[in-house]
Amino acid sequence: MAAGTHETHHHTSTGIDNRKLLMWAFLASECLFFGALIASYLVFQDRIITGPTPEEIFDIPLTTVSTFVLLMSSLSMVLAVYAVQHRQIKFMRWMLVTTMAMGVGFLAIQVYDWIHLITHYDFKPSTNQFGATFYMLTGFHKAHVIVGLIYLGSMLIGSMRRRGMGDDGELHIDLGGLYWHFVDLAWIVIFTVVFLIPAAGAIG
Amino acid sequence: MTHEQPHAEAHGGHAVERHVPPTTVRQYVYMGIFLTVVTAVEFVMVEMAINNAILIPALIILTAAKFMVVVIWFMHLRWDSPLLTKLFTSSFVLASAILLALLALFWAGHNDSMNIP
Numbered sequence: 584m585a586a587g588t589h590e591t592h593h594h595t596s597t598g599i600d601n602r603k604l605l606m607w608a609f610l611a612s613e614c615l616f617f618g619a620l621i622a623s624y625l626v627f628q629d630r631i632i633t634g635p636t637p638e639e640i641f642d643i644p645l646t647t648v649s650t651f652v653l654l655m656s657s658l659s660m661v662l663a664v665y666a667v668q669h670r671q672i673k674f675m676r677w678m679l680v681t682t683m684a685m686g687v688g689f690l691a692i693q694v695y696d697w698i699h700l701i702t703h704y705d706f707k708p709s710t711n712q713f714g715a716t717f718y719m720l721t722g723f724h725k726a727h728v729i730v731g732l733i734y735l736g737s738m739l740i741g742s743m744r745r746r747g748m749g750d751d752g753e754l755h756i757d758l759g760g761l762y763w764h765f766v767d768l769a770w771i772v773i774f775t776v777v778f779l780i781p782a783a784g785a786i787g
Numbered sequence: 788m789t790h791e792q793p794h795a796e797a798h799g800g801h802a803v804e805r806h807v808p809p810t811t812v813r814q815y816v817y818m819g820i821f822l823t824v825v826t827a828v829e830f831v832m833v834e835m836a837i838n839n840a841i842l843i844p845a846l847i848i849l850t851a852a853k854f855m856v857v858v859i860w861f862m863h864l865r866w867d868s869p870l871l872t873k874l875f876t877s878s879f880v881l882a883s884a885i886l887l888a889l890l891a892l893f894w895a896g897h898n899d900s901m902n903i904p
Binding site: 594595596597598599603604607608610611612614615617618619621622623625626643644647650651654655657658660661662664665668669757760761764765767768771772774775779780782783 | 801807808810812815816818819822823826827829830833834836839842843846847849850853854857858860861862863867868870871874875877878879881882883885886889890893894
């Protein structure tokens with residue numbers, strides 16, 4: 584398929600497929616959701632009466648590795664979208680599997696980090712306000728990754744059916760890609776604001 | 788496209804456009820390398836404990852660069868309808884404004900409470 588613009592037979596008032604517009608509206612609302620969580624973390628992370636501080640407990644090398652894994656999952660996801668747009672279904676399936684594997688890898692590192700924080704530093708959500716907001720923010724992000732894995736898994740299974748993904752298979756993969764990239768975007772901001780800047784002792 | 792116009796007008800809307808971005812696999816891989824390098828630079832800067840006056844603006848700029856690459860090229864906003872860009876940008880600006888307003892509000896209160904003898 585040559586690069587360019589193609590038209591389908593249905594019409595909308597905006598010229599954008601309603602499902603795609605809905606996904607972008609959802610992602611726009613997610614910006615506000617994560618914005619509120621990050622704001623509450625920044626407000627409370629330096630109001631520590633008891634327990635450890637961010638610069639004492641964060642494992643920056645490990646978090647950097649998990650960030651790298653998630654960024655690379657975004658690369659494999661965009662390659663899956665590229666593959667479906669160019670009718671390379673086998674390549675698309677491999678890229679979806681790669682994306683999911685890296686998503687699971689990211690989750691595994693994050694869960695290990697949580698366990699390490701709880702067992703070595705006795706740092707729990709109930710420890711202080713920093714703990715409560717930290718676990719809430721990173722926990723909601725993990726929940727988004729899990730939803731993304733289920734979403735991508737359903738598309739992978741759908742692509743393996745005898746009828747394939749139907750006429751709108753390309754759109755479905757594109758929408759799944761948008762969601763996955765947003766999860767990556769949220770982590771790009773969280774990595775800097777939650778981990779790097781406090782670890783440098785710049786806040787608080 | 789012009790032969791679609793009467794049909795579109797008869798339905799009271801616009802024909803839905805599907806875009807296939809002209810980006811190649813090689814270009815996507817270069818963007819992936821860029822994201823990796825920027826993340827590595829961020830890590831090294833924090834580990835080297837550079838002066839915060841330089842570190843914080845540098846981290847924000849590098850984070851913004853990664854954010855833009857993902858939004859513009861990976862999410863294909865560059866080739867999609869401008870309406871989607873406006874929708875996402877407006878919500879991002881609103882979220883950032885709320886975040887800054889909350890920080891200003893609570894940090895001001897925090898500093899005031901610190902001054903109470």
